[in-house]
Amino acid sequence: MGRGSGVIKFRSPVKDNPATDDGGGPSTHGFADTWAATIWPTGFVSMSLRETQLHLLNTTQRLVAALTDPTQTAQLGRSVGEELVDAHFTNPEALELSLSLIASRLLKDFAPQLRHINNAELRSRLGLLLGAIAAGFSTALRDVTFSEQEQIRRAGLLARETTERDLRGSEARFRAVFAGAAIGIAIADISGNILHFNPAMEQILGDSSEAHLFSSVAQFVDLDDAPELWSQYQRLVNGEQEQVQSEKRYVRPDGSVVWADMVISLVRDDNGHPRYLVVLVEDVSERRRLQTTLHHQALHDPLTGLPNRTLFFDRLRRLCNQHDSTKRIGLCYLDLDRFKAVNDSLGHHVGDKLLVELAERLARCTADAGHIVARMGGDEFVVLVEDCEGTRQLKLLAEQLLEALAAPFEIADHQLTVSASIGLVEHQAAGADPAELLKAADITLYWAKSEGNGGWALHESERRGRQVARYELSAAMPRALAHGEFLVEYQPLVRLRDSVTIGTEALVRWNHPVLGRLGPQHFIDLAEETGQIVPLGRWVFEQSCAQAALWSAEFGAQAPFVSINLAVRQLRDPGIVAELISIAQAYDVAPQQLQLELTESEIMGPSDEALERLRTLADAGFVIAIDDFGTGYSNLAYLRRLPVQALKLASSFVTGLQQDPNGDRVGEEIMKTLIHLSHILGLHVTAEGIETDEQARQLRDLGCDNGQGWLFAKPGPPETITEMLRPKT
Amino acid sequence: MVNSQSWIPHEVDVERPNPARMYDYYLGGAHNFAADRELAEQALAVRPALARSARLNRRFLNRVVRYSSELGINQFLDLGSGIPTAGNVHHIAQQRDPTARIAYVDNESVAVAHSTELLAGNDYATITKADLKDVETVLSAPGIAGLLDFDQPIALLTVAVMHFIPDSEAPWEIFQRYHSALMPGSLLALSHCTVEGLAPEWTKVAELYKSSTTPVYPRDKAELERFFTGLQLVKPGIVDAIDWHPDEGEQETERSGFYAAVARV
Numbered sequence: 001m002g003r004g005s006g007v008i009k010f011r012s013p014v015k016d017n018p019a020t021d022d023g024g025g026p027s028t029h030g031f032a033d034t035w036a037a038t039i040w041p042t043g044f045v046s047m048s049l050r051e052t053q054l055h056l057l058n059t060t061q062r063l064v065a066a067l068t069d070p071t072q073t074a075q076l077g078r079s080v081g082e083e084l085v086d087a088h089f090t091n092p093e094a095l096e097l098s099l100s101l102i103a104s105r106l107l108k109d110f111a112p113q114l115r116h117i118n119n120a121e122l123r124s125r126l127g128l129l130l131g132a133i134a135a136g137f138s139t140a141l142r143d144v145t146f147s148e149q150e151q152i153r154r155a156g157l158l159a160r161e162t163t164e165r166d167l168r169g170s171e172a173r174f175r176a177v178f179a180g181a182a183i184g185i186a187i188a189d190i191s192g193n194i195l196h197f198n199p200a201m202e203q204i205l206g207d208s209s210e211a212h213l214f215s216s217v218a219q220f221v222d223l224d225d226a227p228e229l230w231s232q233y234q235r236l237v238n239g240e241q242e243q244v245q246s247e248k249r250y251v252r253p254d255g256s257v258v259w260a261d262m263v264i265s266l267v268r269d270d271n272g273h274p275r276y277l278v279v280l281v282e283d284v285s286e287r288r289r290l291q292t293t294l295h296h297q298a299l300h301d302p303l304t305g306l307p308n309r310t311l312f313f314d315r316l317r318r319l320c321n322q323h324d325s326t327k328r329i330g331l332c333y334l335d336l337d338r339f340k341a342v343n344d345s346l347g348h349h350v351g352d353k354l355l356v357e358l359a360e361r362l363a364r365c366t367a368d369a370g371h372i373v374a375r376m377g378g379d380e381f382v383v384l385v386e387d388c389e390g391t392r393q394l395k396l397l398a399e400q401l402l403e404a405l406a407a408p409f410e411i412a413d414h415q416l417t418v419s420a421s422i423g424l425v426e427h428q429a430a431g432a433d434p435a436e437l438l439k440a441a442d443i444t445l446y447w448a449k450s451e452g453n454g455g456w457a458l459h460e461s462e463r464r465g466r467q468v469a470r471y472e473l474s475a476a477m478p479r480a481l482a483h484g485e486f487l488v489e490y491q492p493l494v495r496l497r498d499s500v501t502i503g504t505e506a507l508v509r510w511n512h513p514v515l516g517r518l519g520p521q522h523f524i525d526l527a528e529e530t531g532q533i534v535p536l537g538r539w540v541f542e543q544s545c546a547q548a549a550l551w552s553a554e555f556g557a558q559a560p561f562v563s564i565n566l567a568v569r570q571l572r573d574p575g576i577v578a579e580l581i582s583i584a585q586a587y588d589v590a591p592q593q594l595q596l597e598l599t600e601s602e603i604m605g606p607s608d609e610a611l612e613r614l615r616t617l618a619d620a621g622f623v624i625a626i627d628d629f630g631t632g633y634s635n636l637a638y639l640r641r642l643p644v645q646a647l648k649l650a651s652s653f654v655t656g657l658q659q660d661p662n663g664d665r666v667g668e669e670i671m672k673t674l675i676h677l678s679h680i681l682g683l684h685v686t687a688e689g690i691e692t693d694e695q696a697r698q699l700r701d702l703g704c705d706n707g708q709g710w711l712f713a714k715p716g717p718p719e720t721i722t723e724m725l726r727p728k729t
Numbered sequence: 730m731v732n733s734q735s736w737i738p739h740e741v742d743v744e745r746p747n748p749a750r751m752y753d754y755y756l757g758g759a760h761n762f763a764a765d766r767e768l769a770e771q772a773l774a775v776r777p778a779l780a781r782s783a784r785l786n787r788r789f790l791n792r793v794v795r796y797s798s799e800l801g802i803n804q805f806l807d808l809g810s811g812i813p814t815a816g817n818v819h820h821i822a823q824q825r826d827p828t829a830r831i832a833y834v835d836n837e838s839v840a841v842a843h844s845t846e847l848l849a850g851n852d853y854a855t856i857t858k859a860d861l862k863d864v865e866t867v868l869s870a871p872g873i874a875g876l877l878d879f880d881q882p883i884a885l886l887t888v889a890v891m892h893f894i895p896d897s898e899a900p901w902e903i904f905q906r907y908h909s910a911l912m913p914g915s916l917l918a919l920s921h922c923t924v925e926g927l928a929p930e931w932t933k934v935a936e937l938y939k940s941s942t943t944p945v946y947p948r949d950k951a952e953l954e955r956f957f958t959g960l961q962l963v964k965p966g967i968v969d970a971i972d973w974h975p976d977e978g979e980q981e982t983e984r985s986g987f988y989a990a991v992a993r994v
């Protein structure tokens with residue numbers, strides 16, 4: 001490793017040296033050993049003591065030669081001094097010890113070899129020798145020192161260059177990342193003064209002319225007031241926290257709004273002291289917009305853009321959950337009069353447009369007051385009045401709404417004049433039951449209608465109002481049955497595989513002289529409560545049998561079966577089995593042509609007797625189906641214990657098929673599983689509420705057996721079905 | 730492996746005393762700067778025997794290399810090799826076997842730069858700039874993985890370096906991780922400064938080093954035993970450097986302040 005390393009250069013012995021005859025003789029060895037022992041502990045040498053002794057043996061010979069030959073004294077003396085340095089005896093102490101050893105011992109130890117030289121001459125040669133050794137040592141030491149200093153300087157420079165190159169490299173890498181990142185990056189000192197920010201930061205938070213706006217990290221934190229964020233930021237600056245994260249809304253200088261996901265991190269120095277802050281800002285506006293849109297879609301009616309039932313109930317529920325007993329809420333339940341006529345005569349397309357315009361007018365009418373208008377389905381809308389000031393306010397609002405609808409609607413060349421009826425409910429908010437409130441509003445709406453279209457009715461006291469309504473309806477039922485106010489409509493059940501109508505569902509309607517046509521949802525519950533369901537059910541069954549017989553006569557084996565709703569209440573009647581069998585026989589209809597539908601929730605817990613009767617009916621050949629499956633406990637396993645052959649899936653499953661804005665196929669998966677499981681249980685599956693070709697196709701692909709819904713036909717008079725089934729001519 | 734160290738290099742700071750160059754100064758070298766000499770002189774004023782200690786530690790290194798060579802080991806991994814003052818590992822080892830391979834490792838850039846220059850042209854010796862704590866980085870560095878054959882015995886030298894690593898970084902675990910990379914027949918050598926049973930001045934010296942770039946953490950024998958858990962120590966075990974296989978005629982009586990030990994894999 002060159003000079004200064006462990007390489008020991010042995011100088012060649014001096015030629016023609018008369019003293020060398022002593023060679024490695026005893027006095028030379030003795031002197032060298034003593035010398036080595038003296039200086040070895042002072043040395044920085046890597047040589048062992050033994051090596052040092054060997055080394056100095058040669059040097060000792062040189063010393064003797066220097067005294068013997070006066071012409072070489074100075075030169076050899078210097079070389080001895082140099083040699084000491086080369087062997088790393090660079091400590092001045094080594095020189096001192098060497099010189100005094102040589103001065104005191106050399107002449108004595110080598111007296112025999114030196115005896116031919118006189119004493120005075122020897123003393124003077126010795127003085128010269130000592131001086132030469134010292135001079136050689138100093139010169140060599142100076143050289144070594146210079147050279148080592150130069151080496152270390154060069155190494156220092158080299159190291160610095162390398163480090164700077166590495167630094168430049170890392171800085172270049174950093175710059176590339178800094179400049180090219182899509183994320184906004186700002187670097188600030190610990191007091192929050194921003195030192196640098198990258199182009200992305202400018203882009204996210206505003207154009208460069210406004211760059212001076214971001215001079216402090218505090219501004220990022222303060223984008224809006226968030227005390228929690230502030231205290232976190234303080235902890236960060238104090239080094240008690242490593243990171244602060246927040247999603248923030250930021251208004252750009254040009255007024256546009258950006259949502260930023262912001263992370264501020266602490267950078268510490270080598271000693272762990274807080275040194276810098278790094279702010280990373282990601283523009284999440286797009287993501288948020290998407291989220292908001294999805295959220296909006298889930299809570300709004302696609303046709304009118306109004307809040308949907310879900311959102312309405314959400315809001316209503318929240319209002320009902322509050323504890324302030326002084327707060328009151330109001331509902332205006334609005335329904336167009338004779339909207340069906342519009343749809344029937346002008347088509348859905350016009351009907352839909354009418355609903356859109358209507359929605360707009362309602363929204364406009366309530367916007368100032370800040371009430372929510374929601375579309376509940378069909379032509380039913382509800383206005384929710386938070387902080388209701390009383391019934392007066394509601395009545396006024398109802399008047400305003402009716403007035404807003406009074407002007408004719410201009411739709412596709414049609415001038416449509418419509419009227420609506422409104423049911424009003426006013427109630428204390430705290431502790432109210434949202435579903436009950438809505439039911440009350442619904443009933444009140446019918447009362448409004450019963451008093452003549454185009455008006456409103458106020459639900460006085462819920463209980464009384466409802467009792468009155470119910471009482472009157474139930475009281476009217478026996479008479480209505482006798483007067484033929486009920487009728488049965490049929491809706492086809494279609495085999496999806498080949499679109500053949502294989503059955504029909506019998507649906508009872510009440511042509512109420514005042515209320516108009518009422519669907520089963522308005523009176524069946526009531527009929528069950530009062531027991532009217534028994535005669536009504538029997539009547540419907542009889543009607544259905546009569547119709548089934550007609551179809552049988554005309555279409556023979558191709559005749560559709562008729563599916564009839566059966567209330568559990570009917571099953572409680574001990575005579576029901578015999579009655580149904582005898583009616584079917586009377587009309588000469590095979591029980592196989594008749595399907596009895598029970599709703600899921602009812603069938604899940606019927607008494608043993610009812611279940612027994614159901615079994616008997618099944619044994620007699622009637623087909624038993626579960627209606628509205630999926631709305632109750634959806635306990636497929638339990639079905640195994642029931643005498644059931646068919647399943648009708650609630651229409652919400654069909655709707656669920658298409659609600660996949662993210663390509664999410666959960667709905668389809670559920671449907672697939674349901675169908676699969678049903679088939680395993682040996683059940684036929686009918687999907688209700690099919691409205692589009694796409695749904696029908698999907699269901700068919702999923703293996704669903706039958707379908708029912710507006711796509712095929714709405715419920716209608718039996719003749720429509722007969723027409724459908726007749727071969728086209 | 731990309732670590733933060735290689736991403737953002739540390740700056741060279743010749744203004745701050747550095748133990749590698751101070752050590753060189755104790756050994757009589759001139760590979761040092763004024764700041765190094767100043768602190769070294771302060772240390773020497775507190776404890777003049779320091780220079781002797783450095784020499785005795787260096788003697789141990791020398792003997793360990795010879796000991797390894799005599800066992801037929803001709804590969805050396807010298808962690809914390811420092812400024813190559815007189816009597817370097819490759820010199821001693823290559824004297825016996827000119828093809829002996831020596832990989833030096835140091836994390837101090839000046840020491841590394843210096844070694845780079847001095848090793849230019851030596852095909853069997855390399856210097857790698859790395860922190861010995863990054864065991865994976867060290868073992869996979871080209872200067873090491875490309876030079877040493879880990880399927881053959883290697884003498885691993887950690888001489889006067891482990892005391893620069895604080896307990897919080899578990900130097901004994903680092904030592905053990907190197908151990909697991911070595912084949913049977915390999916050696917692990919350690920010398921480590923201590924103040925155990927020594928005059929209080931030694932503790933003061935350790936205090937002085939706090940102002941250098943690298944503070945020193947002297948350890949007791951009991952603490953050093955942890956390094957050798959599960960390893961077989963070569964006789965006489967963990968002893969003062971002066972008592973580890975001293976050369977004939979070199980027996981010292983006064984302690985060096987370095988514990989020394991060698992274990993066989």
Ligand SMILES: C[S@@+](CC[C@H](N)C(=O)[O-])C[C@H]1O[C@@H](n2cnc3c(N)ncnc32)[C@H](O)[C@@H]1O
Binds near residue numbers: 786787862889
């Ligand atoms: C006192 S010197 C010892 C030199 C040589 N091993 C000897 O004993 O003669 C210690 C060396 O270890 C180096 N060093 C300290 N900590 C280190 C680490 N974590 N990784 C690599 N080298 C380190 C220093 O830079 C210095 O050069």
